[in-house]
Amino acid sequence: MDTTHYPIKLSIFISILVGALWSSAYSAGTHKEAAQSAVTISRRxxxxxxxxxxxxxxxxxxxxxxxxxxxxxxxxxxxxxxxxxxxxxxxxxxxxxxxxxxxxxxxxxxxxxxxxxxxxxxxxxxxxxxxxxxxxxxxxxxxxxxxxxxxxxxxxxxxxxxxxxxxxxxxxxxxxxxxxxxxxxxxxxxxxxxxxxxxxxxxxxxxxxxxxxxxxxxxxxxxxxxxxxxxxxxxxxxxxxxxxxxxxxxxxxxxxxxxxxxxxxxxxxxxxPPYFDVEVQPVTEELAEKLSMSRNIGVLVSEIGKRSPITDTGIKRGDVIVAISGQRIKDEQDFNARTRLLPLNQPVQCEFIRRGKKRQTEFTLKTLQWNYAPPGWGIALAQPDKAMAQKYGQRGVIVTHVEKNSGLADALERGDLIYQIDDTAIHSLEIFKIVDDHIRTQSRTQVYFERDGVYQAVPVTFFNRNNRRR
Structure with missing residues (x-):
């Protein structure tokens, strides 16, 4: 038998074996990388x-x-x-x-x-x-x-x-x-x-x-x-x-x-907030019964200003507003929270109850409430815009008018900025109105204001809600 071909055959066999092993290792590596990639993708x-x-x-x-x-x-x-x-x-x-x-x-x-x-x-x-x-x-x-x-x-x-x-x-x-x-x-x-x-x-x-x-x-x-x-x-x-x-x-x-x-x-x-000029009050259980309502929800309209945007909508004093823009009104606090961010110049849907029957209407808010004249103070106030606010060291409300017969005529001037009442910071007309609503007759209040960069204070005595003076 001729054995001269054995080395050649052996070399071919080894080459085939090495190739198979490398191919197997490469395939295993590829599968491992693919598996790792799949795991990475699943983690993301x-x-x-x-x-x-x-x-x-x-x-x-x-x-x-x-x-x-x-x-x-x-x-x-x-x-x-x-x-x-x-x-x-x-x-x-x-x-x-x-x-x-x-x-x-x-x-x-x-x-x-x-x-x-x-x-x-x-x-x-x-x-x-x-x-x-x-x-x-x-x-x-x-x-x-x-x-x-x-x-x-x-x-x-x-x-x-x-x-x-x-x-x-x-x-x-x-x-x-x-x-x-x-x-x-x-x-x-x-x-x-x-x-x-x-x-x-x-x-x-x-x-x-x-x-x-x-x-x-x-x-x-x-x-x-x-x-x-x-x-x-x-x-x-x-x-x-x-x-x-x-x-x-x-x-x-x-x-x-x-x-x-x-x-x-x-x-x-x-x-x-938008100019609304509407006063509301809570609906008590007793009031709900008188108004033929099944439960005490919503707010009772107690006053409507002459320039209120709801004047011509059919809503009258004694009606109960129960929803605005599709959102149910729970009480007075809820009413104030939901109306303060309503958009201007867009129809606002309103649902109210009169004599036990639900009615629908809509109103459009035209302007924001930049000005306010608090009853009994004898002054007028304005909410400063961004440019005006930068002229003062504090955030507050600006006095725009002082009546001659006001008890504050010798203390406040046009251009003064009221920034605090007692311990409450007055950041806006909204806060001023809330604080003012809680001031009672015979109370003495300290009003802090800024004038020409100087901070001052004036005591105010409230004899009644319609006659306030120093």
Whole structure:
């Protein structure tokens, strides 16, 4: 037998074997890479994508305010009287960049009374923020940072009117200040548990809140609640808890409401309610029975001004308004909350009850309430616009007229800015009206005002609601 061909055959066999092994190894590697790729794709869920899209627009906010500490009882008792001390308190929260110009939306309670506000964005840069304006009634504030022409990542607006109960949502923010020194926000996921929730927190009435079980904790205030597309649907605001931490019941201000507040603050510096000129009162159970109503809902129309936009709509004194723009009116507080942000020059649907029968009508609001003459004061007031407000050191309402026979004629002048009554800051005509409504006969009140950069105060005694004088 000829054996000279064995080396050649052996070489061919080895080549085939090596090729098969390499092919098998390459195929195994390819399958492993494909498997890893599939796992990576499966990890990039809709929530991960939403977070990647929205989180760069969520910022950390550190607000510092100075407070005065008084002498303790022990120091006073032992005669160790010292001068009042001042110390800095810091509030941490979150905010959302709403445009590339550097406007940031947050909660008013996060920056209230702040002397300095520092904003840290997702890439670690820090900015000192200025307050553009705020609305205490909706607990929202708009800040602005100087970006030197560099664009900032902005959130995409969603639509809170189309939310579905049970749909996924993501809360993004800065709970407990954990991300101080680290710009990465904290993310929690959950669902929309309910909508149109009504809640009163520290005497502040919230209507139409979004309820979620996404974990919201102290420090999340002002942060973003986004949908599965990474769009802003709410501003995280408050939690219901017996422990102070998250128990799966968090609430956010719907973005459609927040957007209307932002538009007004951007344009006017504050929220200016529409001119309504209607007085309403609660519907008690006894009154509901007299009006042939099955339950005490809505508000009773007690007065309609001559220039009120509802004068020619068929609504009369004694009617009960039970719904506006399709939203049920629970009581007087609910009525005020729902009407203060109604749009101008658009038909507004209104449902009311007269003698037990429901009726429909509509009205159109034409102007905002820039002026107000409080009964018995002998003065006229105006809400300053953005340009006028910059001329004063405080936020308040401007005296535009003082009657000659007013008891305040020798104390107030045209152009004075009233910024405080007793312990209440007067940020707007809205707040002035509320404070004025609670002042009773025979009470003595301290009115603080600014004139030519000098802060002064005048005592006012209220003998009755129709005759107020110093």
């Amino acid at each position: 869920t809709a929530i991960v994508t939403a977070v990647a899209k929205a989180s760069p627009a969520v910022v950390n906010i550190s607000a510092t305010r100075s407070v005065e500490t008084r002498t303790s009882f022990d120091e006073w008792f032992w005669g160790e009287i010292t001068l009042p001390r001042r110390r800095a308190l810091r509030e941490v929260g979150s905010g959302v960049i709403v445009d590339q110009k550097g406007h940031i939306l947050t909660n008013y309670h996060v920056i209230r009374d702040a002397d300095k506000i520092t904003v840290t964005i997702s890439d670690g840069r820090e900015f000192e923020a200025q307050i553009v304006g705020y609305d205490p009634f909706s607990d929202l504030a708009l800040l602005e940072v100087e970006t030197d022409g560099v664009s900032l990542p902005e959130i995409q607006w969603g639509n809170s009117d189309t939310l579905l109960i049970g749909e996924w949502v993501v809360a993004i923010g800065n709970p407990f200040g954990l991300s101080l020194g680290d710009a990465q926000p904290t993310v929690t996921a959950g669902i929309v548990s309910a909508t149109q929730r009504i809640l009163t927190v520290e005497d502040l009435y919230h209507e139409d809140l979004i309820q979620t079980d996404a974990s919201i904790n102290p420090g999340n205030s002002g942060g973003a609640l986004v949908n599965i597309h990474g769009e802003l649907i709410g501003i995280n605001t408050v939690i219901r808890s017996t422990s102070g931490g998250s128990q799966g019941v968090g609430f956010a201000i719907p973005v459609n409401k927040a957007r209307r507040v932002v538009q007004q603050i951007t344009k006017y510096g504050s929220v200016i």
